[in-house]
Amino acid sequence: MIRDVTRIRDLSDQELTHRLAQGLDLETGPFVFHIQSRESAVFNGIRRIYADFPVSTEAVRDFHVRVRRPTNLRRWYHPQVVFEHDRQSPFKPLPANHAFASLEWGMNWCIAGYAHQYLTLHAAVLERNGRAVMLPGEPGAGKSTLTAALSLSGWRLLTDETALVDLDTGELWPMARPINLKNNSIDIIQAFAHDAVFGDKAFDTHKGTVAHLKPSQETVLRMHEPCRIGWVIFPRWQADSPARLTRRPRADTFVFAAENSFNYSILGETGFRTLEGLIRAADCYDFQYSHLDEALSTFESLSA
Amino acid sequence: MTAAEPHTQTTWCVAPAGSLLTAEFDDQTVIYHTGAGHTHWVSPVAAEVLHQLSLNPQNTSALYTALSELVSQEDLPLLADSLQEALEHLKKLTLIEPT
Numbered sequence: 001m002i003r004d005v006t007r008i009r010d011l012s013d014q015e016l017t018h019r020l021a022q023g024l025d026l027e028t029g030p031f032v033f034h035i036q037s038r039e040s041a042v043f044n045g046i047r048r049i050y051a052d053f054p055v056s057t058e059a060v061r062d063f064h065v066r067v068r069r070p071t072n073l074r075r076w077y078h079p080q081v082v083f084e085h086d087r088q089s090p091f092k093p094l095p096a097n098h099a100f101a102s103l104e105w106g107m108n109w110c111i112a113g114y115a116h117q118y119l120t121l122h123a124a125v126l127e128r129n130g131r132a133v134m135l136p137g138e139p140g141a142g143k144s145t146l147t148a149a150l151s152l153s154g155w156r157l158l159t160d161e162t163a164l165v166d167l168d169t170g171e172l173w174p175m176a177r178p179i180n181l182k183n184n185s186i187d188i189i190q191a192f193a194h195d196a197v198f199g200d201k202a203f204d205t206h207k208g209t210v211a212h213l214k215p216s217q218e219t220v221l222r223m224h225e226p227c228r229i230g231w232v233i234f235p236r237w238q239a240d241s242p243a244r245l246t247r248r249p250r251a252d253t254f255v256f257a258a259e260n261s262f263n264y265s266i267l268g269e270t271g272f273r274t275l276e277g278l279i280r281a282a283d284c285y286d287f288q289y290s291h292l293d294e295a296l297s298t299f300e301s302l303s304a
Numbered sequence: 305m306t307a308a309e310p311h312t313q314t315t316w317c318v319a320p321a322g323s324l325l326t327a328e329f330d331d332q333t334v335i336y337h338t339g340a341g342h343t344h345w346v347s348p349v350a351a352e353v354l355h356q357l358s359l360n361p362q363n364t365s366a367l368y369t370a371l372s373e374l375v376s377q378e379d380l381p382l383l384a385d386s387l388q389e390a391l392e393h394l395k396k397l398t399l400i401e402p403t
Contacts, residue, residue, distance in 0.1 A: 251332035251345045258343040265341040269325060272336040272343070276327040 009051040016047060023064075025056040029175040029223045030164070031115070033107060034061040037099065039081055042067050045100030045199045049178045049212050052220040063110040067103050069096070085110055094205070101202040101210050104180060108161050111175070112262040118173065119165040119274045120262040125158040125172050126150050128303040131230030132172045134163055134282070136260055142237030142289075145185040148213050149292045150299060152193040157219045158227075162262070167270055170277040171226035176219045178212035186211045192292060231302065232257070232282045235289065243294035245285045245302075253284040315403045316353075316391065317361035324354060324399065337399060344397050349383075350390035354399065361403050364391065 008026075011019065020043060024035045035046070066084040070093050079096035082089050083106035090109060094102050112120060123136040124147040133155075137143040144160060151157040158174035165172060178199070181189055186209065189196055197214035232253050233245070257275055258264045264271040289295040318324060322339020333351035335344045346354070349371065356362060356370050368387055375383055394400040 249332055250329035251334050254327065254329070254334045255343055255345045264343075268338060268341070269336070272325050272327070276334075279329070280327075 006055045006057075007051070008046060008053050008055065011055070013047075017043060019055070020046070025058070025061060026050060027054045027056040027058075027223075028107075028177055030173055031062045031111065031175070032056040032058055032060065033110075034064045035067075035103065036065070037067040037103070039067055039069075039096065039099040041097060041099035041200065041202075042103055045103070045212065048197065049100075049199045049214045051214070052217050053176075063107070063114070065103070065106055065110065067099050067106070097200075098202045098205055100199060100212070101180075101205055104178065104212060107177070111162050111164075115162075115164065116263050116266060117167065119167060119264065119267060119271050119278075121163040121165065121257055121264075122161070122260040122262065123163045123257075124160045125163045125174075126155040127158060127172075127227045128155050128299075130227060131303065132158065132227045133231045133233055133299070133302075134172070134229060135233055135235055136257060137234050137236070142185075142235050144179055144181055145188055145237070146235050146289075146292070146295055148179045148181060148185070148189045148196075149192055149296060151179065151213075151216065151219065152189070152196060153296050155299070155303075156222060157215050165274055165278055166226060167267070167274050169226070170274060170281065171228055173226045174219070174223045176215050176223035178215055180210055180212055182210050183208040188292070189213065229278055229282045232279065232284045233287045234285070235287045235295075237290065238288045239290055241288045241290045243287070243289040243291070243298045245287050245298060248284040248286045250279050250282075250284050253282075254279045313363050313365065315361050315363040316357055316367070316400050317403050318354065318357045319399055319401055324358065326351065326354070335399065337397075340398065342397070344399070346393065346397075347386070347390060349386045350394055353387070353390050353394060357400060364388075367391075 020037050026033045026035055064086055067081050070080055070082045080093035081096050081099045081102055082093045083091055083102045123134045124143055125132050125134050135143050147160050158172055160179040199212040201209055201211045203209050322337055325336040327334045331348050333346050335346055352371055356367055
């Protein structure tokens with residue numbers, strides 16, 4: 001049976017504004033976010049970056065979130081926004097022009113904090129020919145830049161931020177959310193793919209300048225298709241380095257992944273056994289590179 | 305006991321709170337302590353020490369004897385130091401303790 005799906009792009013500006021004021025039910029992989037906001041930056045971000053995403057008709061929403069102006073005098077002089085989950089504000093207010101970035105960070109925070117039906121790991125995941133590559137890494141290692149380039153070169157994006165590992169099957173589930181790029185990475189990817197669609201830049205955030213890259217239509221259309229792990233690769237950008245893959249011990253990969261999981265300790269033995277299955281099924285590498293083209297060729301040969 | 309063997313008679317047991325889960329990858333072992341919720345990567349000797357102590361508390365000499373049956377004659381001279389190092393590492397990780 002073909003599901004009759006309304007997508008964000010099907011809504012008129014007036015309808016989208018109305019839905020955002022009342023609460024827009026946005027489907028992102030296995031999650032439904034009920035999003036409320038009257039901020040123009042949120043409207044613009046949803047309109048442009050989430051254009052291909054379905055509006056959920058499910059009765060159950062996983063997360064109720066809101067981006068709104070705080071009710072203090074400061075709003076008269078320096079407009080701010082605050083992110084809320086279930087009417088609670090986990091973060092301090094941010095400048096109003098960071099509203100869409102605030103929504104994105106808040107959505108990530110919800111998944112990291114509550115999605116315990118999965119083992120959640122801080123890593124990007126992409127898929128090619130039915131096998132997934134997971135890219136963990138320290139901040140600044142070049143993970144998001146490489147993820148963006150791969151997603152614009154035939155790899156299906158599952159996630160840029162949080163890997164969702166199925167506790168029963170060990171498969172990786174997509175979220176198909178936008179890729180959050182920072183500072184120089186934005187210019188690098190804009191130069192790499194002139195037709196890449198970005199949201200508005202948010203300047204002077206705690207991470208510098210950030211902008212969100214729209215996921216491909218294929219990524220969104222296949223956001224309910226999980227896949228098996230193939231590789232765990234730790235990327236590191238290193239000036240003047242040739243692209244080089246070197247084997248990484250599985251035990252070391254396991255410990256790093258456990259330490260960079262959002263809920264491994266909460267899941268206890270289930271988390272341990274799920275991660276064991278994932279690492280056992282993966283080939284693990286460190287990957288050093290300086291040029292995106294060389295990096296893409298290396299990944300191309302890996303997936304052939 | 306030869307000069308190379310450890311002299312201490314300390315008896316060791318695995319940490320009582322919680323249990324230990326292990327996952328072996330090639331010659332490496334990852335240990336999860338359910339009590340503390342911590343994950344560690346330990347050497348093959350340390351993994352075998354944990355296995356022996358999970359059977360019953362043992363002193364260092366007994367551990368040495370048990371492990372010496374698993375290593376080649378060629379590696380035997382290195383065992384005493386490896387065992388001492390493993391015991392110290394496991395104690396520091398609070399995976400084992402003296403009885």
